[in-house]
Amino acid sequence: GAVVSQHPSRVICKSGTSVKIECRSLDFQATTMFWYRQFPKQSLMLMATSNEGSKATYEQGVEKDKFLINHASLTLSTLTVTSAHPEDSSFYICSAREVLDYGYTFGSGTRLTVV
């Protein structure tokens, strides 16, 4: 089946620094990828939709200058948390939709801790 690889699985960074999270579709092409954020013991909230070769579409309330998304190829999307602060600490999960199949495959998530 479709596999999405997300890296890193865990990252600890200092306040004020930037962190990049990668999301790769390993065995299929994904024209659309999605980024979610999950707070402890809560549901997933869609942050943005990433389309290959074009600008990402951000959900209301998500700062696009803080959460930079790049979808440079059909198999890779990146999320960069810029000038991270402790309130950005969360679990970030990416998802990719395969072109030929109506399915959303999720990465294993990235636990970001800002200290």
Next chain:
Amino acid sequence: AQSVTQLDSQVPVFEEAPVELRCNYSSSVSVYLFWYVQYPNQGLQLLLKYLSGSTLVESINGFEAEFNKSQTSFHLRKPSVHISDTAEYFCAVSVGGGADGLTFGKGTHLIIQP
């Protein structure tokens, strides 16, 4: 806009007993419905999905869900649970033919008691 309601935040069940996790949705257009399972500190794994056709969908590990349009529900059931089924279960809905991301319910923590 669409929304998903999972009324039960936590469901304790004895091992080998049946279980039903409830999911209701709200949408003004046709939807696609999904159930995902999440184990601690992991991503989501698809359990099953309803796109069209038969309203009863099954997964390979014994779960099933039935789409009920009149009641706008997509409840998840399993006739006999195992300890390994302990996890967080999320119901989700998608509209827009796949161009949109998923809208998730708040999740139900299934706790299997021996």
